[in-house]
Amino acid sequence: MPNLPTNPRVAVIGQGAREHAITWKLAQSSQRPQLYSLPGNPGMWEISTAVAVPVDDHAELVAWAKETNIDFVVVGPEQPLAEGVVDALQAAGIPAFGPDRRAAQMEASKSFAKQLMRDANVPTAAFEVFTAVDDAKAFVRKLGAPIVIKADGLAAGKGVVIAQSIEEADATIVDMLEANRFGASGSRVVIEEFLQGQEISLMYFVDGNTAVPMMPARDFKRIGEGDTGPNTGGMGAFAPVPTFTADHATEVTKTIIEPVLSALKSQGIVYRGVLYAGLMMTESGPKVIEFNARFGDPETEVVLPLLASDLLEVMWAVAHDGLADVDLRWHDGATVCVVLAGGEYPAKSDKGTPIQIAHQAADDSVIFHAGTALEQQQLVTAGGRVLTVSATAQDVPAATQRAYEAASQVHFNQMQYRRDIAHNWQQ
Template sequence: MAHEVRRPRVLVIGQGAREHAIVWKLAQSASRPELYAAPGNPGMAAWAEIAPIAASDHGALIRFCQDKGIDLVVVGPEQPLAEGLADALAEAGIAVFGPSREAAQIEASKAFSKRVMAEAGVPTARHRTFSDVEEARAYVREQGAPIVVKADGLAAGKGVVVAETVAEAEAALEEMLVGGRFGASGRRVVIEEFMRGVELSLMYFVDAHTAVPMLPARDFKRLLDGDRGPNTGGMGAFSPVPRVTQDVIDRVTGEIVRPTIARLREMGILYRGVLYAGLMLTDDGPKVVEFNCRFGDPETEVVLPLFAGDLFEVMWAVAHDRLQPDMIAWRQDAAVCVVMASTGYPATAETGVPIELPGALPEGVTVFHAGTRLGEGGRLETAGGRVLTVAAVGEDVPAALHRAYAAVSSIRFSGAQYRRDIAHNWQS
């Protein structure tokens, strides 16, 4: 009897829809990896063994990896990356997909990110950084509105205020710098010019030598239809974006991504993992709105369903600096996702509400869990703000859109809120 080679063991860190999508795609690898998720969610349990370990408990995660013989760790969220989880894993001799603490500053500190961009000559919004509220107020009054106020540190996608008036900008400054709304993350703010154009998300697989773009996507940050209401972590997305040509992608790669990675390298920082570029396509060309140090959410839930390569192969290659462009391939389809959120989101979240999922989903539809848990008697219930991300693939955006909303209409939990106009601008 032939000896069977041990399947690779992969631990995915995180508990949201993004991590569910990563687990789901890794499960399709030809390498048939044994998958684990920490802390995971009920949706991931179909593909992975759930380990109830917090992403912040680095010591317990490392012990788990050593006990289980984990070959690769994929870190989903930004917080553990900013806290140095990738560094701790590397020091323990465990391969990791995700940037170091120093590299994660590209998201964890907007002031750091802006400095890197300035030194690399990367186009972005004009900006100033403040920690004194009176100086910040004076600057806002001098600049006028609309204007953008950003908490310097991590704020779960909610630390950005696009102020339509000076009064709104001043209120945001008061909340962050005086009221401590975002704690340490808001003790310093970056105030930016308001850029006009079309928004775009473009993620890259990056190792020490290579940066390869994924499909472009567009997400919808505002809570309400018509791009109204407060900013959220994202209420839906679609991919690809028809107006974004290969020429645009090449320009972003050459003028933004490669210079940024090169500048980090000059600073002694090697970037490995995913680099997310949030962009504005302006009349003067693409400019950076923000960088993230990980897969975007909900963009991941539309990009990975279109990925035709082997995600485990790519992540293993990135962790070992062996990434090759020919590892990346895409389906000739489109994907749309719609986020279903709890009552009160993004300010609060009603939890413990029973969720009813249909027995069967339409063809091409996948429901990724985010804020869910198993309650009494194994009942599925809400456990956070963004509860489910309903993703659908179709031959084009309208076909995928129809499938996604058909599936949303078959899912029920009390107080569910979602946007009804995701991908309304798919041709623009």
């Protein structure tokens, strides 16, 4: 593995709370990196240099990276990964963190991931893939409700509907396949059985030879308290999950992660980056709900504060197949985060509303920016999920209290957030 350069120039692609958390953690590296954000957000710009290069123009991105002597590129969001930004950077000899386009199909195509799991005998919900409304409706009647309907492609965390009735399932199928709600991402749907149990998010650092689990987390996808209302990109999270043991992690590695990575290799695909496994802990053991090809959001905002290892060194090792030589260490304690969203989220984003933050977060808490912008030096809303407030303490209840105390210092018109994050921390 080549050595990481001294004071490396590191570019982070993305502009959400996940990328702010990644940049915040990279800034703590003993390697003292020079950080750039493409395009970043006001929170990221406090610790990195903003760059206005379009990341979907690979030729322009590569030209900028060469001109700036970038040593390493970290890709945050799923869309650039699915579009092959890592392939373009690697072809130009620029090391990058994240899976290439073929490997990113694990998230970019739910049907690809489900078929791979079926072929590898990985435990997951029973499913079928449909492009025709009538065939999809017939399958719904075969399985019954509740039932899960997913847009096949990327849908910013909003492409999953848990239909509680046959009628709701039928309406969702028509909405996706005929009304074109998610565009090309919804031209195929995956319909699968509804799994019962407690959800766990388990992210792995993965290189060409090794997969190492991070701290288990649990996120809260529904907009409403008591896990009600439509799915969102995530309204909060906590880590670790006390009921998820080291033995559980070993089981997931052996029965899910290793078979999936082996199945990918059999297709000539080597996965490098973060592989996120969304799991349901059922009575018969862990089953896969979904895979993501990057750090989860908001799970990143609770997992990275607990990471004791140097994130930049870990990422560099992943990109150069040196993960086996890295000792992944974690702090004691727990972290909880609460997402502050616009009043009409998830149906609509909020833009241009002034944000007031009463005072800077205490040492044990941090405010990660997501949908924010600067207008004449005034911080304003610029998205559905606006800010993520994270706090760390000795255990989940104490971290929850501190996160809500920090959230109380933030105000903008029609701000909404869930007040029951981590309510099920002992389940």
